[in-house]
Amino acid sequence: MSASEIPGDLKFLKSHEWARVEDNGLIRVGISDHAQEALGDLVYVELPEVGAQVQAGNSVATVESVKAASDIYAPVSGEIVEVNENLADKPETINEDAYGDGWLFVVKASDRGELDELLDADAYAEQIENEDH
């Protein structure tokens, strides 16, 4: 995938989670298209509880594909205010639309400043470019 196909409004962890600041200030989190492609068909998703407190950089969810299980890290600290319930029955949504309907959870950030630590779309594109070589 080329850099132009990564939505420019997203920020990324090196471990392939994306974070998007929504109009209401909440932060929606998912995994990148590159990550879903590398994992292959997803079969299970384990999400945090709504109301849970999470720490940036800590594992808060798990996605499992046919091939492997993968920890999902919180890009920012705060409270989980919403999780994508649809994934319980349709984990393949992540394969189909990683940056849209395949989102995982929404965090009410306690410190938006943490977002500055994340990679922007160009830097992330560069990272995955380098991984492929």
Place this chain on the structure above:
Amino acid sequence: MTQKTVLNALHRELGARMVDFGGWDMPINYGSQIEEHHAVRRDAGMFDVSHMTVVDLHGARAREFLRHLLANSIDKLKVQGKALYTCMLNEQGGVIDDLIVYLLGDEHFRLVVNAATREKDLAWIEQQAKPFGITVKERPDFAMIAVQGPNARAKVVGLLHDVDRPRIEKLGRFAAAAAQGPHGMPLFIARTGYTGEDGFEIMVPEDQAVALWKELAAAGVAACGLGARDTLRLEAGMNLYGQDMDEDVTPWEAALAWTITLDEGRDFIGRKALEAQKAAGVPRTMVGLVLDEKGVLRHGQKVLTPQGEGEILSGSFAPTLNKSVAFARVPAGVTDNVRVDIRGREVPVRVVKFPFVRDGKACEGI
């Protein structure tokens, strides 16, 4: 250096995700592994298995040699073209490799062995063959395409020369024959496979493999990667060398007793060790496991039983069953009260007989 089959460029053209597979650059999927799995269970799919090693054995004492080399009895092969699945053991009864052997003539047999074990297999076979005066000849000039699924045979037969169709249509299970494919290409067609579905494994001269693949695709056979091949064979209850058995495991411990023939007076390599282990009592056994709750059983996970610990061998999500199944090696006598440590969580699993899937459907009790 990574090796490539003659179909490598075509896989890449088709958008395959490529991975290293025992030193070979092979397609794991062409998009969705699960869709490819279903294509084989419901219709027809094809796999590039050209990385597998084909070895021809020639010599007046070839049959006598194979009586010695193989743990299954070569004397079950009486008719030209018939095939046999067998283990090749070391003196300790450990499995050097599993393979298929074809009877091609009074003094000619063909072996198909695993890609990852190619070098040690060839070295072992050559060493053992010497006293029998057998010529061991690798056949890298063949590519191999497995076409599998309920509609696989019909689609292949449709591509053959008219003269060959009735004969290949009637080809029995575990039998092979030569036939003329599209554009007159000479094919060696075997009614064998590694998916639990009916179908053929086809050897084709390397320079005609791309043409055959394209003809099969045009006939509606879906390109499938080795990812789907792995979930299909696991559901079908078939062992994978290196994961389910190796040189430190005997066939008794790998659910391969059905491939051992202790026929009278036949002194095959490993026989003494097998008989001794059987007499003493086999300490470990390979069982099937089903996980009814969420999660995936995977290779290397610890299995906890009342009789002691074991481990997951092959384990995966099973697309036909929509849940996870596995093979596990556990202490002999385990029947119940088994849990698996999945990433620090102890999850109860059921011990079952395998295959897990037959004729496209879940077996009873799975």
